[in-house]
Amino acid sequence: MESIVVPHLPAHTLHVGLFKDVENPTFLRQQLLEGNTDYQYAFADASMVASRQAVLAACSRAIDDSIFGRMKTRNLHSEIVFALSAINNISESFRRMGIQDTTKHVLAMKVLNESVTASQVDAFLGEHVHGTVVAFTDEELSSMQDVPRIRKIYKLPPAGKDKSAKTLSKTDEAIVIGSMALRGS
């Protein structure tokens, strides 16, 4: 798992864990639905995540909105999942980007504060998310992505004939990030 400090947001260290082949998505989703206060995490379905940059863009957007009291969801972590979406419908956004019973790979994100340290987060996620921790890189993400679904959900232009439709291009990634940034406008 990895701690990330995004430029311009030094007070909001992110802690991110990418989990492959998660066995207990139903349990994790249940904790969120029940509002279990131990689960102050953003859990995203990693197959829907376009790239590392897209994740950092969503976190920045959610933090920016929280600073100005503009959050549309219950807390900063649900707001991060919402910020990964390009549509305004909150429950549909959670269905698309968030953890589902059928989710295989999970991206767990946490914004650290004075009361939670990175090692506590590591210990908690390591115990409760039953999957293999892999590096949070575009390479790992691309092995988990459901590219046709990402194309559909972000309304990406059809991939050219010469290019393989199985991977997202740099332009595709840019369109995803741009659409996320324009959400709610």
Place this chain on the structure above:
Amino acid sequence: MAADPLPTSHALPSPFSTSTTPLTLIAQGAEALLYHTTFLSPTTPCALKIRPAKPWRHPTLDKRLTRQRILAEARVLVKCLREGVAVPAVLGLDWETGWMAMQWIDGGSVKEAVRGRDVSVNGADGVLKGLMRRIGRAVGGLHAAGVVHGDLTTSNMMLRPIAGETADRLRGEIVLIDFGLATQTVQEEDRAVDLYVLERAFGSTHPREEGTFPEVLEGYREVFKGAKGTLRRLEEVRMRGRKKSMVG
């Protein structure tokens, strides 16, 4: 672009006001300030466009205008990306506080490249004509996407070096920048005026190279199906000038 940071009296919006990441002011226009900084990761350079509040405007009006302009620019950029036009990607924005972070485009402007070109080498004219043709294709692609730029000049065009190619000043991919005056339109008139503005700006910025401008229109014809109508309209615009109505 100045090498030294320009002095500024504007307060930056949050989170940039408390940022520990360096921000360098690189350009200042009537509407916006442009900074070079990083965004999302320390290795992602970005151009940050800030539209500070105008104290002389009514606060409600000011907010509405800032919001409209930030969003119009961001929407045009994302539309261009969708249509395959080379423009800077949008990395983030806040229309309430008035900023937009865009991908940093490497390389220099077409203006610098044309001004600094070596006219003594063999085939210099051919290289310049090739560049002009590529400019025309870039503008044609933009118009085909249903967007007019609104301020086409050689300083609003970058030459992004292409990996593996010789770093000749006049080579590279044309990337259009500064869509602050851009509009989404299907009007022939708007496209013709866009070309006319470029023609006039080019003639005054690069008088010695003015004779190569027809190459731009040639490149424009190559990529844009509606070029014929636009170029016919351009003839009319040349006769009467940029303003259609005789007011203002």
